[in-house]
Amino acid sequence: MDEISRLLGHTGHGRSDSLLSDATQSKGSKLVLRHRLNQLLTCVDDLDPKDELHEKVVKTLDNALLVCGKRANKLKKDRFRLHMVTWNVATADPPDDVTSLLHLNSPKSPDLYVIGLQEVYSGPLRFMSDVVFDDPWSHRLMSTLAPRNYIKVSSIRMQGLLLLFFSKLQHLPFIRDIQATYTRTGIFGYWGNKGGVSIRLSFYGHTLCFLNCHLAAHMKYATERVDEFEHIMNTQTFECKTAPRVVDHSLVFWFGDLNFRIQDHGMHFVRSCISNQTYNLLWSKDQLIMMKNKEEMLQEFEEGHLDFQPTYKFDLNSDTYDSSGKKRKPAWTDRILWRLRPKAPTTTDEHVETTETVKGARELEEDEEYPLKIRQDLYTSDMEYSVSDHKPVVGVFTLE
Numbered sequence: 001m002d003e004i005s006r007l008l009g010h011t012g013h014g015r016s017d018s019l020l021s022d023a024t025q026s027k028g029s030k031l032v033l034r035h036r037l038n039q040l041l042t043c044v045d046d047l048d049p050k051d052e053l054h055e056k057v058v059k060t061l062d063n064a065l066l067v068c069g070k071r072a073n074k075l076k077k078d079r080f081r082l083h084m085v086t087w088n089v090a091t092a093d094p095p096d097d098v099t100s101l102l103h104l105n106s107p108k109s110p111d112l113y114v115i116g117l118q119e120v121y122s123g124p125l126r127f128m129s130d131v132v133f134d135d136p137w138s139h140r141l142m143s144t145l146a147p148r149n150y151i152k153v154s155s156i157r158m159q160g161l162l163l164l165f166f167s168k169l170q171h172l173p174f175i176r177d178i179q180a181t182y183t184r185t186g187i188f189g190y191w192g193n194k195g196g197v198s199i200r201l202s203f204y205g206h207t208l209c210f211l212n213c214h215l216a217a218h219m220k221y222a223t224e225r226v227d228e229f230e231h232i233m234n235t236q237t238f239e240c241k242t243a244p245r246v247v248d249h250s251l252v253f254w255f256g257d258l259n260f261r262i263q264d265h266g267m268h269f270v271r272s273c274i275s276n277q278t279y280n281l282l283w284s285k286d287q288l289i290m291m292k293n294k295e296e297m298l299q300e301f302e303e304g305h306l307d308f309q310p311t312y313k314f315d316l317n318s319d320t321y322d323s324s325g326k327k328r329k330p331a332w333t334d335r336i337l338w339r340l341r342p343k344a345p346t347t348t349d350e351h352v353e354t355t356e357t358v359k360g361a362r363e364l365e366e367d368e369e370y371p372l373k374i375r376q377d378l379y380t381s382d383m384e385y386s387v388s389d390h391k392p393v394v395g396v397f398t399l400e
Contacts, residue, residue, distance in 0.1 A: 080171075080203075080399045083110035086212070086334050087385075087392035088257040088312075091121040091160075094140040100384045101392055102144065110396070112203075113150065113166040115141060116212030118257040119388075122159045138164060156180035156197045161256075163197045163212040176202045177240055183232045185216075196232040196256070200240070200249060206372045206399075207242060209249040213256040219329075222287040225259055226295055233297070248341070250372045251399075254301060255336040257390065260288035262310070262331050270310075270329055271321065279306055286332060301337040304379035304395070311381045311391040318386055334381075336395040338374060373400040 085101060099105060102113065120137055134142065135157070141164060142152055150166045153175055157163075161182070167175055178201045186194030196213040213232060215225040233246050243249045262270055264285045273281045283289055283306060292298040310330035313322045322328045378396035385392060 078400060080111040081108055082112045082114065082397040082399055084253065084255065084336055084395040084397070085113075085115045085392055086118075086255045086257070086336055087116075088118040088214070088334060088388060088390040089137070090119050090316075090388035090390065092387040093121075094137050095385055095387055098140060098144055100382055101394070102141075103394070103396070104144075104148070109148070109168075111168050111171060113141075113145065113164075114199075114210050114253070115164045115166075116197075116210070116256050117162040118212075118214040119160045120157070120162045135162065137162060141166070154178050154180055154199050154201070156182060156199060158182040158184065158195060158197050159193055161195065161197045161212060161214055163199055163210065165199050165201070165210065171203070174204045177207075179238045179240065181236050181238065183235050185228045185231065186214075194228070196229075196236070198236055198246065200238055200243065200246075203399075206251065207240075207249040209243070209246050209252045211236075211246060211252065211254050211256075213254065213258060215257070215259045217259050219261045219263060222260060222263075222291060225287075226291055226298065229254070229258075230297060247339075250341050251374060252301075252339045252341075253336065254339070255393075255395070257333050258288060258335050259333050260286065260291070260331070260335070261333070262286055262329060263290075265329075267327065267329050274309055274321075274330060279308070282306075282310075288332075288335065300342070301339045303335065303337045304376045306332050306379075308379070308381045308393075309383065309391070311393055313389045314386065314391065316386065316389060319383055322389075334390055334393040336379065336393060338376075338397075340372065340374065343371075374398070375400070 083103060087101075095101075103110075117137055120135060138152075138155060145152075145166050149169045151169055151172060152164060153167050153172070154165045155163060163180070178199070180197070180199045182195065182197040184195040194214050194216060196211050198209055198211040200207065200209040202208075211232070213229065215228050236246050237244055246252055262282050262285050265282065270282060273279060286306070288298075288303075292301070310332045312331050312333040313328045314320065315323055321330050375398045376395060377398055378394065381391045381393050383391055
């Protein structure tokens, strides 16, 4: 109650009047008001039904929520555009120009950007400085997107793994319950050179989770990669009643350098298929596709067709596949998959209802009544960049 009073101000009308005149204010004050409104809605969610509300508070709440509804209807869109990137940057500094990577010249600008990087340089000196300051990759992306009215909503870094979430300014009031976490798997889980970092949030009432992974390398460790993924999925938890685990979210994106290879086929056949763009001849021996056929957890995830060149391994500063003595076989190591939460089965089990369980059940019912839909509009690699031995992979989605 005290928090609501603080947000509303000393009188019951002053704050709602300022909200109503929001259209006449500067961008800076608008942003402050949006944050305040978001805080207000959080307070309303947390109200105890037994609390007695002062008449002025009730009236002001009604006015504020009415304004919120009007603004939501204005901003409401049937579809939202999501631009995702995964890139193993092999400790390189960012290129000067990321226009192609972010599709900045596209006629349709994304509502959200989610960028997952692996092998961001994490030497002792660089890592210690990154703790205090944004790393060069974050700085380059922010300096590029900020002038276009995007805000960095959240980020998380675990050694070389970096995950960034950007949103258009207008969506900020409708992004809530943001949390981030990480799981180490590499070198017995101590150093964190492998593993997963994730960001979860509520976007217009739908729960989203983005999981950026860097899994074990080398051809022979396909099963270990699946084990690592399952370990990450099972150990990451959030302080959220409706979605405490990754799998509880309405929509999960699993992406990163997953390190699955093309097995059985020889080097000559693989390179011939790439030269002739007959990528489909390689799909049956792609380890991730093969593992999906037998692993139940993987079967819940969807992926677009691999109609682009394998993104690993290239000579630096070129488009030539590995010409070193090792001559590593090309592979689609860098992937983007997604999972829509299956409809929950009905249950007749008796249980004690609390405020939190009732709220959680209501949110789940609303989510199932108005289910989130997803369409992949683009899934490709970006051959323009050669600072790494991997090429970046881009996925563009429409959320409805």
